[in-house]
Amino acid sequence: MVQHLTDLTETASQTAGPYVHIGCTPNFAGIEGIYKEDLGRQPYPEDAPGERITITGQVLDGLGVPLRDVMLESWQAGADGTFGPGAQGFARLAADQETGIWTLNTIKPGRVGNQSPHIALWIVARGINIGLQTRLYFEGDDHSDDPVLNRIEHRDRVRTLMARPEGQATWRFDIRLQGDGETVFLDI
Amino acid sequence: MTLLPRNRAAHPVPYAPGYKSSVPRSPRLPLLSLPTRATEETGPVFGHDLLGEHDNNLILNFTGTPAIGERVILHGRVMDQFGRPVPGALIEIWQANAGGRYRHKKDGYLAPLDDNFGGCGRTITDEAGAYEFLTIRPGAYPWPNGVNDWRPAHVHFSLFGPSFGQRLITQMYFEGDPLIARCPIVATIPDPQAVDRLVAPLDMTRALPMDCLAYRFDIVLRGQRQTMFENRPEGF
Numbered sequence: 001m002v003q004h005l006t007d008l009t010e011t012a013s014q015t016a017g018p019y020v021h022i023g024c025t026p027n028f029a030g031i032e033g034i035y036k037e038d039l040g041r042q043p044y045p046e047d048a049p050g051e052r053i054t055i056t057g058q059v060l061d062g063l064g065v066p067l068r069d070v071m072l073e074s075w076q077a078g079a080d081g082t083f084g085p086g087a088q089g090f091a092r093l094a095a096d097q098e099t100g101i102w103t104l105n106t107i108k109p110g111r112v113g114n115q116s117p118h119i120a121l122w123i124v125a126r127g128i129n130i131g132l133q134t135r136l137y138f139e140g141d142d143h144s145d146d147p148v149l150n151r152i153e154h155r156d157r158v159r160t161l162m163a164r165p166e167g168q169a170t171w172r173f174d175i176r177l178q179g180d181g182e183t184v185f186l187d188i
Numbered sequence: 189m190t191l192l193p194r195n196r197a198a199h200p201v202p203y204a205p206g207y208k209s210s211v212p213r214s215p216r217l218p219l220l221s222l223p224t225r226a227t228e229e230t231g232p233v234f235g236h237d238l239l240g241e242h243d244n245n246l247i248l249n250f251t252g253t254p255a256i257g258e259r260v261i262l263h264g265r266v267m268d269q270f271g272r273p274v275p276g277a278l279i280e281i282w283q284a285n286a287g288g289r290y291r292h293k294k295d296g297y298l299a300p301l302d303d304n305f306g307g308c309g310r311t312i313t314d315e316a317g318a319y320e321f322l323t324i325r326p327g328a329y330p331w332p333n334g335v336n337d338w339r340p341a342h343v344h345f346s347l348f349g350p351s352f353g354q355r356l357i358t359q360m361y362f363e364g365d366p367l368i369a370r371c372p373i374v375a376t377i378p379d380p381q382a383v384d385r386l387v388a389p390l391d392m393t394r395a396l397p398m399d400c401l402a403y404r405f406d407i408v409l410r411g412q413r414q415t416m417f418e419n420r421p422e423g424f
Contacts, residue, residue: 006269008408009198012382014359015207015373016344019290023282023308023344031291031306034249035240040232062212075231075352083230090232112226120227122355127209129200129376131355135227151220178216187194187219188228188353 013131016124020071021094028094040092043074043106048088050079050107055136055163055171058100059123062178066100070125074104074136076118081110108138116146123175133186136173137161148186157184190413191224191353192269200376207372208333228353229412234278236312243310246283246323250306257286257302257324259400262343262360262388265317269411273317277409278348280310281321288327288339297329322400328367340367340374349409360405361387 021029025038058066072093093102109117123132139162160183163171202214242249266274287299394402
């Protein structure tokens, strides 16, 4: 029998469950004294070059109810379109436990090659059995060459990946897990 | 560079009615399949300077006074699909205490909190991809899914490989636990072999006499298709 080149299978995912914040943002969860601060509190230092922006949003379930127990991670290039060293460009976002609103204070990313400025998002929560990958783009940018957006067959779904301006340097991006306006999730 | 496509058959199904929370929280439309690009092939890198002395010792890391329960070593290797070690991988774990209670305001289970158990820890794999935690075996606990559903004893594992596209959260179970076969969350994985790989065998070769038992949990992250470029070494 011919041997497979890849002998091993990726370990199966399991839901992050309702208490993901204990492990990933323990200070936020009220478990203080183990780590000085939670990981990924800010993707770039204040003096990093680029336009400072704030993005807020909610993750909504199939009934339109915001998830209050969700955790998101973001990963992005800097203003120059390159990925920085260490953990620069990485953030961890816990939703507000009352409203489900998450907030990302970051820098508007530059174009990465032929790809429009974008931020990768990874979403985990109770009921999500394998983390969901998606991307946030910015309404108003020139997206004509973006190879990811161009792969979306149902063109009206492209808007599910667009953050909308909400004033000076402020953007809104909601994620819908299912139903009307279901966000495009990526198999990558 | 390019990550191997994710083998979805080895993972849980997103929509699993037996696990009720997944019903309103799972996408219904097909995922958009794409080759990975720089965004997914890069990722945050966490250095050992991140770690405190007791970060991988959940028995001591909360107050310094030992937590109550059965002391266990959890250890193993992180590899990719080609069996290559993944050094420098950040592993974060969290779990209930020996009574099956989480230190969380939303956990109202009647088992008591342990004043000396926080319930989280972290470490970074060494050059061989190896890691180790010292902790308390978590208790099983009931949860509101079916009328009398119980979670088997488990530890949540969160892993960062070198690429954001390798990001993984999973759960480790303990060999011999009869609740594994009854758990609706375990049952979201259709492949019995994939379930077996989440069950850590008892490892008496690493147990410490008169101190603690050991369980071995090896973890496989997605592999990277290797392309040899003249101007950069393999893997970068």
